Amino acid sequence: MADRDDVLRELEQRLSEISGRFWRRNEKRVYVDVPPENSLAANRMLFEDFGGRLATASGRDTRDRIEVLYHYCFDALNVVVTLRTWGMKPNPEVDSVAQLFPGANFIEREMYDLLGIKFRDHPDPRRLILSDDWPEGVFPYRRDYPKRGGEAARKRLVALLTGTGSSDV
Amino acid sequence: MPSAVWWIVTFAAASFGTLVLGLFTKWVDRKVTARVQWRVGPPWYQPVADIVKLLGKETLVPEYAGGGFLLAPVVAFAAACVAASLIWAANVNPEARFVGDVIVVLYCLAVPSLMIILGGSASGNPHAAVGASREMKLLLAYELPLILSIVAVIVGAEGKATLSLGAIARSEMGGVLPSIACVVGLIVAIFCIQAKMGLVPFDIAEAETEIMSGPFVEYSGPPLALFYMTKAILFAALPAFVVTVFWGGFGPGATGWALGILKYLAVVVVMVLMRNTNPRVRIDHAMKFFWFGLTPIGIVILALAVIGTASVAAP
Amino acid sequence: MGLALWGLKKSPWVYHANVGACNNCDIEIVNCLTPAFDIERFGMVLVASPRHADALLVSGICTRQAKPRLQELYRQAAQPCIVMCIGACACSMGIFADGYHAAGPVDKVIREVDPNAIIVYVPGCPPRPQAIIAGAVKALQSL
Numbered sequence: 001m002a003d004r005d006d007v008l009r010e011l012e013q014r015l016s017e018i019s020g021r022f023w024r025r026n027e028k029r030v031y032v033d034v035p036p037e038n039s040l041a042a043n044r045m046l047f048e049d050f051g052g053r054l055a056t057a058s059g060r061d062t063r064d065r066i067e068v069l070y071h072y073c074f075d076a077l078n079v080v081v082t083l084r085t086w087g088m089k090p091n092p093e094v095d096s097v098a099q100l101f102p103g104a105n106f107i108e109r110e111m112y113d114l115l116g117i118k119f120r121d122h123p124d125p126r127r128l129i130l131s132d133d134w135p136e137g138v139f140p141y142r143r144d145y146p147k148r149g150g151e152a153a154r155k156r157l158v159a160l161l162t163g164t165g166s167s168d169v
Numbered sequence: 170m171p172s173a174v175w176w177i178v179t180f181a182a183a184s185f186g187t188l189v190l191g192l193f194t195k196w197v198d199r200k201v202t203a204r205v206q207w208r209v210g211p212p213w214y215q216p217v218a219d220i221v222k223l224l225g226k227e228t229l230v231p232e233y234a235g236g237g238f239l240l241a242p243v244v245a246f247a248a249a250c251v252a253a254s255l256i257w258a259a260n261v262n263p264e265a266r267f268v269g270d271v272i273v274v275l276y277c278l279a280v281p282s283l284m285i286i287l288g289g290s291a292s293g294n295p296h297a298a299v300g301a302s303r304e305m306k307l308l309l310a311y312e313l314p315l316i317l318s319i320v321a322v323i324v325g326a327e328g329k330a331t332l333s334l335g336a337i338a339r340s341e342m343g344g345v346l347p348s349i350a351c352v353v354g355l356i357v358a359i360f361c362i363q364a365k366m367g368l369v370p371f372d373i374a375e376a377e378t379e380i381m382s383g384p385f386v387e388y389s390g391p392p393l394a395l396f397y398m399t400k401a402i403l404f405a406a407l408p409a410f411v412v413t414v415f416w417g418g419f420g421p422g423a424t425g426w427a428l429g430i431l432k433y434l435a436v437v438v439v440m441v442l443m444r445n446t447n448p449r450v451r452i453d454h455a456m457k458f459f460w461f462g463l464t465p466i467g468i469v470i471l472a473l474a475v476i477g478t479a480s481v482a483a484p
Numbered sequence: 485m486g487l488a489l490w491g492l493k494k495s496p497w498v499y500h501a502n503v504g505a506c507n508n509c510d511i512e513i514v515n516c517l518t519p520a521f522d523i524e525r526f527g528m529v530l531v532a533s534p535r536h537a538d539a540l541l542v543s544g545i546c547t548r549q550a551k552p553r554l555q556e557l558y559r560q561a562a563q564p565c566i567v568m569c570i571g572a573c574a575c576s577m578g579i580f581a582d583g584y585h586a587a588g589p590v591d592k593v594i595r596e597v598d599p600n601a602i603i604v605y606v607p608g609c610p611p612r613p614q615a616i617i618a619g620a621v622k623a624l625q626s627l
Contacts, residue, residue: 131548145584147582208524209524209525221490222496
C-alpha cells in the first residue's frame with residue numbers, strides 16, 4: 001500500500017504542468033485549481049492514472065465566475081482531492097466529464113439547470129429538475145436571483161426570534 | 170321441471186342470499202387477514218358500508234372510454250346472479266334441472282372475468298389495458314384445468330356421463346368420503362377458483378402496488394359498486410359450486426345441509442389461508458403452474474374417470 | 485342523505501399523493517396501516533386509483549411542477565372527496581415558503597379548482613400516526 005504523502009507528492013508533480021495552486025489544507029483534504037482548458041485532462045489523470053473515485057461534483061457562484069468542483073475520494077489513502085475549475089461569466093462554459101463518468105451526467109444537468117453553466121460535449125444537455133414552465137435564462141442558485149420575501153421577511157423573522165411582539169411590516 | 174314462477178323466485182332469492190353470504194364471506198376474509206397480521210380488522214358491517222358508500226358517489230366516465238365501459242359491470246353482475254341461482258337451485262331441488270346446466274354455470278362463471286377484460290379495455294387507460302391483458306392470460310391459464318377436472322366428474326357421476334348439475338349433486342349426496350377423482354379434482358378446483366376470484370397468489374390482474382388496480386382504475390361510484398358486488402357473489406358462489414360438484418353438495422335433510430355448510434366453510438378457510446401466506450406470483454409463473462402443473466393432473470383424473478377405476482361412489 | 489353519509493363515514497378509502505415532500509410524512513402515513521395503529525378497523529383502505537378515493541392525503545409543499553397535477557388529481561377524484569393536508573409543509577409551506585419552486589400551500593391550490601372543497605389540516609413535522617388518525621376521525625365526525 002502506497003504511502004499517502006508519496007502519492008500526493010507524485011500527484012502534485014504530475015499535475016503541476018496543467019494545474020495551478022495545489023493546496024494541502026490538512027491531513028485529509030487537498031484542493032487543486034485547474035484552468036478550464038485543462039480540466040478534462042486533469043480529471044482523466046486522477047481517475048485513470050491514480051485510481052480516484054469521483055464522489056460528487058458541486059457548483060459555486062462567485063462574483064465574476066462560476067466554479068465547478070470535482071471531489072475525488074482515495075479510499076485506501078483516506079484523503080479527498082478536490083479539483084476546482086471555472087467558467088467566466090456572463091456565459092460560463094466548462095468541458096463535460098460525462099463521457100468519462102456516466103454518473104456525472106445528471107450532476108452536470110442539474111448544475112446547468114440551477115446555475116446556468118454550460119457543459120461542452122455533454123451527451124444530453126437538457127434541464128433536469130426545474131418545472132416545465134420555468135422561464136429560460138433564470139437560474140435560481142445564482143446570487144443575483146431575487147429572493148422572495150426580502151426585507152419584510154427578514155424583519156418578520158427577526159421579530160419572531162427576539163420575541164418582540166408584533167413585527168412592523 | 171318446476172314452473173317459471175319457481176325459477177323467478179329462486180333467481181331473486183338466490184341472488185340476494187348469495188350476495189349477503191358473499192358479503193359475510195368477504196368480511197371473514199378481511200378479519201382473518203387482519204388477525205393473521207396481528208391487527209384488529211374491520212367490523213362485521215364493513216362490506217355493506219363499502220357498497221353503500223360507493224353507491225353514493227358520482228360516476229365519472231373518462232373521455233376516451235369506449236362503449237363497453239358502463240355495460241361491463243352490469244353484465245358481470247347479472248351473470249354472477251344467474252350462476253348463483255343455478256347452483257343453489259340444483260342443491261335445493263335436484264329435480265329442477267335441464268341437460269347441460271353445468272355448461273351454463275361454467276359459462277356464466279366465466280362471464281365476470283370476460284367483463285373485467287371488456288371494462289379494462291374500454292377504459293382508455295394504459296394501466297387498465299395492461300390489467301386487461303393480464304386477466305386474459307390468467308383466464309386462458311386457469312380455465313383449462315378447471316374444465317378438465319369438472320369433465321372428470323361429469324364422466325364419472327352415476328356411472329355414466331351426465332351433464333346436469335342436479336344429477337351430479339344428487340349422485341354424491343350423503344357421501345362423506347368421496348373418491349380419488351373427486352379429491353384430486355377438489356384440490357385442482359380450489360387453485361383455479363383462487364385465480365378466478367383474483368385472490369393472492371393469483372391477483373395478478375388487479376395488482377394494486379404494480380398497476381394501480383389494473384382494469385378497475387377508471388371506475389368510480391355505482392359501477393365500481395356493481396363490480397364489488399359481483400366479486401362478493403363469486404366469493405360465495407364459487408366455493409358452493411366446488412362443494413356441489415366435487416364434495417357432495419348440500420344434501421337432503423338437515424344433516425346434509427349442516428355438513429354442506431361445514432364443507433363450504435372449509436373451502437373458504439383454505440382460500441383465505443392461501444391468500445394470507447403467499448406472495449403474488451408473476452404471470453408467466455402462473456401460466457406455467459396452471460398449464461404444466463395442474464393440467465396434467467386434470468388429464469390424469471379424466472383418464473381415470475373414463476377408465477372407470479376412479480369413478481364417483483354410487484349411492 | 486343519511487344512508488350515504490353513514491357509508492362515507494364508515495368506509496373512507498384514502499389515496500396518498502406526494503407533491504413535493506421529503507418523504508417523512510409519507511412514511512408516517514404508511515405507518516398508520518401497520519399493526520401498531522391499524523386504520524383498517526375504521527374501514528380505511530389505501531387505494532391505488534384516485535377515482536376510488538374518498539380522501540386525498542396530500543403531503544408536501546406544492547411545487548410548480550406538481551401544481552397542475554394535483555389539481556388534475558382532485559378533479560379526477562369522485563365527489564364527495566375531502567382533502568387532508570398532512571404535515572407542516574402541506575398546511576402552510578413552512579420554512580420553504582420563499583423557495584423558488586413553491587407554488588402555494590395545498591389548500592390554495594385546491595381552492596383554485598373548487599372553492600368549496602373540504603380541507604383538513606394535520607400539522608406536524610412529521611405528524612405522528614396518532615395525529616393523522618385523530619385528524620381523520622375528527623373530519624369524519626364533522627361531516
